[in-house]
Amino acid sequence: MSSSNWTTDFLSQLADVGIAVEQIPLPAISLWQIASPQWQQFAELAMLADLRWASGWAEHHDERLFINACFEKYGVYVLLRAIVNTAKPELPSQATVYPAANRSERHSQDMYGVNFLGHPDNRRWTRHKAWAKNHYPLRKDFPVAGMPETITPPDMDYPFVKAYGAGVYEIPVGPVHAGIIEPGHFRFQAVGELILNLEERLAYVHKGIEKIAEGRNPESLARLAGRISGDTTVGHTWAACRAMEQAAGVEIPARAALLRGILAERERVANHLGDMGAICNDVAFVFAQMQFTRLREDWLRTNAAVFGHRLLMDKIIPGGVACDLTDESAALITQGISQLRKELSEIMPAVDLNSSLEDRLYTAGYLAPDIAKAFGTLGYVGRASGQDFDVRRDAPYAPYDQANFKVALEDQGDIASRFWVRYKEINAALKLIGHFISQLTAGDILAEWQTPLPGSESLGIVEGWRGEIMAYVRFADDNKIARFYPRDPSILNWPALEKLTLNNIVPDFPVCNKSLNGSYSGNDL
Amino acid sequence: MLRLLKKILQTGVVTEACKVPKDDELEALGIQIKRHIDKQFSGSIAIRQVDAGSCNGCELEIHALNNPYYDIERYGIHFVASPRHADVLLVTGPVSRHMQTALLRTYEATPNPKWVVAVGDCAACGGEFGVTYASCGAVANVIPVDMVISGCPPTPLALMKGLLGLMVR
Structure with missing residues (x-):
């Protein structure tokens, strides 16, 4: 596969397994649209072809959600899209193939209510307690002002991974840290001084940038x-x-x-x-x-x-x-x-x-x-x-x-x-x-x-x-x-x-x- | 080691003098607490910085206060690791709703007497972010604010003047 035409070869591989791709040229990038049930299968082939998963996000248009992912190889980018209905917004997860897609899919899950089937870890990510579980801030019918409580409660019951055993202990750190740095929470499982596991819990400084960008x-x-x-x-x-x-x-x-x-x-x-x-x-x-x-x-x-x-x-x-x-x-x-x-x-x-x-x-x-x-x-x-x-x-x-x-x-x-x-x-x-x-x-x-x-x-x-x-x-x-x-x-x-x-x-x-x-x-x- | 010492000697002391702001400058800084503070602080203050939702621009400039040019510690102003050690909370950012309780708890954990300084345009008025489903806007919407240092972000000099203003006799 030469550096310039990997897209041609890859498209023929997709055709071989029956993934129909509708190619739509956009300014500066090509958009490939596929059927939503093939979302994961595309990722599996992309992984075999050594494509890099670069980004993922969603968009709301009336009754439909556009699910996007961007792949790159040899400096050539491809924008992948599948469309699902808001009535049943689900498609198979790419995070099972690409660990890089994990948090991005959880973000789309929290912000749009997209259900990524088979996602290895579908706990909430961006959502803490500022909006309710079945509310999706980036859908067009969600008001910018939201429906916040006077005081947003802390995100207390997030199910962190636990470690058990003699001498194993947990260290919670943050969101307010000791230095002049940004807030976030780190949960360590440690034995003595050794770190057994670290889990990040971010989104403390979620300011709704995507939402307030709309209409500017x-x-x-x-x-x-x-x-x-x-x-x-x-x-x-x-x-x-x-x-x-x-x-x-x-x-x-x-x-x-x-x-x-x-x-x-x-x-x-x-x-x-x-x-x-x-x-x-x-x-x-x-x-x-x-x-x-x-x-x-x-x-x-x-x-x-x-x-x-x-x-x-x-x-x-x-x-x-x-x-x-x-x-x-x-x-x-x-x-x-x-x-x-x-x-x-x-x-x-x-x-x-x-x-x-x-x-x-x-x-x-x-x-x-x-x-x-x-x-x-x-x-x-x-x-x-x-x-x-x-x-x-x-x-x-x-x-x-x-x-x-x-x-x-x-x-x-x-x-x-x-x-x-x-x-x-x-x-x-x-x-x-x-x-x-x-x-x-x-x-x-x-x-x-x-x-x-x-x-x-x-x-x-x-x-x-x-x-x-x-x-x-x-x-x-x-x-x-x-x-x-x-x-x-x-x-x-x-x-x-x-x-x-x-x-x-x-x-x-x-x-x-x-x-x-x-x-x-x-x-x- | 010799290289290290040589560089230290060559660099010398680069720390610059900074004047305590005048009355009209203090006015511009929006200091609502007046001069009695100095007595309370006995000439030095301990600051706990809290990022309540900032874009981290303000943090970069607050950091700069500790570089050898400004070296703010020489005025008895130092940053501490816990609100329990602090006289002043230096709060940046529009307060994100996810940080609202953390900020309230930090405020409660700070012993009295205490003062709150809102740093940056976002902390002052909500800035580019305002009040939304995710943001409470200005710091004053969440905890009482005694002084505002505006700017996007405020320069280290503006920060320094503001903080010296807290201690002016």
Whole structure:
């Protein structure tokens, strides 16, 4: 099977087993529609053909629910769809084949009332106690305001997995944690200090992003997308804008694409610097924490001086960007890059040669490549466990289609690997920023918006700093959003944390967690 | 080890001075509690930060307060791990309904006298999220708020001024 035509071969395999596929071309992606009873069978064949399960979501249209899943291979994406009736919304689960689909299907179950037959774990996921069991917030007849109680009761009786035996005990952690971090609940089963099992219970910061996206105009959706996960404001806004632009047939100017590239790479560097410091801090190596937070602050100040916002919020807008780059600003950025390079060349050898750091980071939090693959892990988590995928290289979009860079890859799968992958990605990002600046030519930074036809849909895919981000957008009439589903990489990376902490000791959990650094807000929506 | 010490020496002290805000700036920060607080706190405050539904943008900037440029601990402001050790709750985000009880319990667990600072536009007024089936909106809709630091997210400098404002004599 060659890299370019796996879809042709795969379609003939589907035809052989009697799965009829209706192919519908969408802007930038092909949509394959199949009958709902064959949903699981499709997944089984997809698994055999080595396709990656990338995302899943549903949509409500009158009496019908559209069930969607997105698959990828060699950088070619296929959007799969089956339609079920709201009267009997059921179809066989894909989570039995792809563990990566597990929580996504539970999300659709809670939000739309879809019954995934044979699902290995159909406990509630996104739903706590803010709405009743038989209410489905993302159905069109559910009001945005809902019917909340004055005080939403805590989610007390969630059936966690239990462990029994002499000396086995349970540690509940959260939702309010000890540090300055987002809320979520972790349930450990441990013997002595050893972790036997970890179960995550998230959705504490579920804010109804998908619901409040409906009815917005493109500018307003871009603003909301910038607040799905504050640390990924550039990444999510870009993905949402790409989806909207493709659906509307808007081509962004070359200069705007380069500026978006600069913004995205600056976001990557800022977050990796913060994470590298925090990983060291979690094993009490404060020198690195102080140095990296200092470098991050320098970097954010340049953001503020050049683009007017430290975290670069609202700089990407539908049709282009809201900020230009003067020659002086470009010089400031270039100077910042060489300064950062110099500082890192002094700090990294000191970090590398430190034996206490070596003791704690090597072999800890091991994620085996096959598990990383099964859960479809993305970004630095996947790439530290041998998953060689990067949207910027494998499904390139402007400005990355005109750039050469090396995708960092390691296969040790431990915390140290995730640390070093981040460092390599910083180096690649610095090179990319320099390249994009050198490519800048005078021109527009904003294309004129065109109102898309009602019903137009598309999928915007970009490589955020955590990995592949996917935003699905469908327009209603009059430029209004009918459906928005952003898939943060954290949604696929979080389950890997439950695996990589196994057989580690409880005191190593914070550093394991930090090495993965999932977004709670990006996961909970 | 030598490399490490060399880098520490080379870096030196980068901590910057920060002025205590003036009266009109305090007004802008929306401080409802007045100057008696300083007596209660005896010149230092312990803060418990609670993310009640934020997008994590505010957390990034609150984190920055501990970096060597701001080093907020030098003013006697420190972050603690439990509400039981805290004088001040620093609450971010629109309060998600799933976090409502957790926030109420955190508030109850904080000993009196206590103050609540709502940080960021979402905590101040609901921001981009407002009041929905999943969100209670502003922090003041759930627990009493004494002071608001707005911004999306507020810069570390704005946060610092706000917190110093709590301690102004």
